Amino acid sequence: xxxxxxxxxxxxxxxxxxGIGRLADDEKPIIVVNSGGDVxxxxxxxxxxxxDPQCEIREDHExxxxxxxxxxxxxxTAFLGRERTIRxxxxxxxxxxxxxGNAVVVHARGGDKxxxxxxxxxxxxxxxxxRHPDHKVYVLSDSRDLLDALVPPKDDIAGDVDEDWFTIxxxxxxxxxxxxxxxxxxxxxxxxxVTFIGPSWCDGSYPAVADDFTFIExxxxxxxxxxxxE
Numbered sequence: 001x002x003x004x005x006x007x008x009x010x011x012x013x014x015x016x017x018x019g020i021g022r023l024a025d026d027e028k029p030i031i032v033v034n035s036g037g038d039v040x041x042x043x044x045x046x047x048x049x050x051x052d053p054q055c056e057i058r059e060d061h062e063x064x065x066x067x068x069x070x071x072x073x074x075x076x077t078a079f080l081g082r083e084r085t086i087r088x089x090x091x092x093x094x095x096x097x098x099x100x101g102n103a104v105v106v107h108a109r110g111g112d113k114x115x116x117x118x119x120x121x122x123x124x125x126x127x128x129x130x131r132h133p134d135h136k137v138y139v140l141s142d143s144r145d146l147l148d149a150l151v152p153p154k155d156d157i158a159g160d161v162d163e164d165w166f167t168i169x170x171x172x173x174x175x176x177x178x179x180x181x182x183x184x185x186x187x188x189x190x191x192x193x194v195t196f197i198g199p200s201w202c203d204g205s206y207p208a209v210a211d212d213f214t215f216i217e218x219x220x221x222x223x224x225x226x227x228x229x230e
Contacts, residue, residue: 001027006034006066009046009161010180013089014215016047017187018074019067020088021081029088030056034063049162052092069180070211075218082187091188094166104128104135107168107176108150110143114204115177116197118149124197125150127229128175135172140164177202178212186223193225201229 003019005012012033020029031053033045044059068074078085106128108121116124128137139151142164159167168174169185173193176182186192196216202209213228220226 001029002032003029004032004034004063004065004067005047006039006042006064008043008180009049009165010182010184011069012043012046013051013184013187014069014078014180015067016089017078017082017085017184018069020085021077021079023081023084025084028055030058032058032060032063032065034060034065036060036062037064039064046161047089048092050092050094050165051089053089055088070208070214072214073218075215076221078187078215079190079219079222082190086188094162103167103171104132104137104173105168105171105175106137106139106150107174107179107182108139108141108143108146109177109179109181110141110146113179113206115179115202115206115209116204118146120197120201120203121146121150121177124175124201128173132173140167177204178209178216180212183212183215183219186219186226190219190223191225192223194223195227195229198229 001023003016005015016031023029035042035044045057047053047057069078106125109115125137125139139147141147168182169188174182175195177197186194199213216228
């Protein structure tokens with residue numbers, strides 16, 4: 001059974017969990033990574049960055065199909081079928097992320113999805129520091145300019161995409177704007193402590209943030225340590 005995914009790594013993971021979650025136990029997925037069309041951020045397969053796929057992965061450079069994770073019911077499907085999906089997409093062998101766990105991380109998404117303003121990310125960093133006075137709070141971002149605006153160099157993290165993702169997965173507590181990069185880690189560990197900013201904080205130029213909140217609201221049923229800031 002074909003499962004179509006499209007986009008960058010976190011989004012590919014999210015879509016794969018929804019698509020495989022819909023399959024019967026005896027169905028073997030074939031994941032098709034589509035990168036056709038003029039859509040910013042569409043990439044070839046990035047699933048191997050953090051997983052060791054046990055099913056066939058095909059790349060279609062003309063295809064544009066994808067499996068929405070932002071529709072009503074998709075989040076529940078992803079979590080209800082997560083054990084089945086992880087059998088096909090187990091985490092690859094890896095070293096710890098940059099911080100070796102036991103860390104508080106603020107993920108500031110820039111790049112192609114500026115969800116929040118610099119001022120609101122500063123508020124989020126301050127909140128994390130206030131809540132965790134005994135921890136060093138690190139900021140991770142895909143934007144060097146955003147990192148420079150938020151923290152001194154010794155408090156930021158800028159690694160390869162797989163290192164950053166495993167850092168998020170292993171961190172003690174993560175504060176973030178909604179993004180597939182962070183949300184996908186919850187599918188591998190629903191017990192993670194993650195605090196997302198709420199809609200009132202999302203004053204950036206990225207327009208589709210409401211779609212991510214549809215998934216987050218359904219994730220709350222399965223993720224007891226998931227929080228959304230008002």
